[in-house]
Amino acid sequence: MFKKSTHMTIKYTKNDNGDFVCPDCGIIKKRQNSMHYHMKKHMEELKHVCQECKKGFLQKQTLDLHMKSKHSELIDDSEKKFKCPFDNCEFIALTKGNCIIHCLRSHCQEEIKQIMEVSKETKTISCTSCEKTFSSSCGFYYHAKGCVQFKDEDKLEMLQEIL
DNA sequence: TAGCGCCCCCTGCTGGG
């Protein structure tokens, strides 16, 4: 079992296959960094703490995102936000992924329709181009950036700014 | 090689229409 200390060095255990085994719950991970993340959860090591509201996060990126969204007045204006590259659209997203999803959803509906297949039964969305299935529309749209075909070169050029 | 940071991808939740 782990002691809940933020200064504790993590020790990793491997099984005969060379996979990483969690000594706490026995879960197996192929990669060390995946186990690192998993074990941190056991240790409740939320070392990335927001100085403003004292909320803790597992990952620095999550804290950065939190700072951008909740305390944007405290950070440098040059901090990266992702603006929609399409003309006459003022949409700004906190993450690149969310910006891509917005662009495809709002500006590329025609192209998306060509590869989007919605199942009302299973409430999933499939890509007819590669037959991959997603449980949420966001997942599909994010994936679609790699499968969708553009006839309009200007549109493709604008999208490439954020891809 | 162990340990960890960065970033991409995906998912679940929430709020508004």
Next chain:
DNA sequence: CCCAGCAGGGGGCGCTA
């Protein structure tokens, strides 16, 4: 109820000691 956007976790890649 549906859809768009937000927020956060999982995992791959690559760097450093």
